[in-house]
Amino acid sequence: MAQETYYKVLAQAKQTLDQQGIAFDDLMYVFLQRQNWTQTDYLVQQQQIMPAAVQQQLEQDIAALAKHVPPQYIVHQAWFYGRPFYVDDRVLIPQYDTENLVAWVLADFPENKALRVLDIGTGSGVLAVTLKLARPNWQVMATDISSAALTVAERNAKALGAQVAFRKGTS
Numbered sequence: 001m002a003q004e005t006y007y008k009v010l011a012q013a014k015q016t017l018d019q020q021g022i023a024f025d026d027l028m029y030v031f032l033q034r035q036n037w038t039q040t041d042y043l044v045q046q047q048q049i050m051p052a053a054v055q056q057q058l059e060q061d062i063a064a065l066a067k068h069v070p071p072q073y074i075v076h077q078a079w080f081y082g083r084p085f086y087v088d089d090r091v092l093i094p095q096y097d098t099e100n101l102v103a104w105v106l107a108d109f110p111e112n113k114a115l116r117v118l119d120i121g122t123g124s125g126v127l128a129v130t131l132k133l134a135r136p137n138w139q140v141m142a143t144d145i146s147s148a149a150l151t152v153a154e155r156n157a158k159a160l161g162a163q164v165a166f167r168k169g170t171s
Helices: 006-020 024-035 039-045 052-066 071-075 096-108 126-134 147-160
Strands: 078-080 083-085 116-120 139-144 165-168
Touching: 006 024, 006 052, 024 039, 024 052, 024 071, 052 071, 083 126, 083 147, 096 126, 116 126, 126 139, 126 147, 139 147, 147 165
Parallel strands: 116 139, 139 165
Antiparallel strands: 078 083
16 A cells, blocks of 8 residues: 555545545545544645555445445434434434424524423434433433334433433334
8 A cells, every 4th residue: 555645545536436426525524534633634634644544444435435325324423403423324314404493493492491392203313312402401202113223312312411211112
């Protein structure tokens, strides 16, 4: 494996992905998450030599993207309402449009109003966790028919410090 700069390795990866019809932005998302870098960090580091271990991981990530694995599943992280949530193939990836629902609920129900909220089909728990963190005095319960999804949701609640009640639903 040749010693190349971050810029050169990623430029070569872009050519490969373009030929396969895969968005380079997906690889950059994965790369930046793995490095724990911002775009600015990359710009500062782009002329440095990419370590062999990073290059090997990048090749594995390219192979996963070529198999159409979503980038959020590759790094097991999706951002929702400014917070990182764990995701894997047991749950759907949170979508930006759903953030509008959270904003609407928070705008319509002030902080001093005590509410009981039920999130049916919680999946990764983004709605329940986000609402509970924004309105700590609300009672929030989340349910899903998938035990696997509830495991992910509970993991997210614990990681983000949200006191959400979880229950397995029935079909």
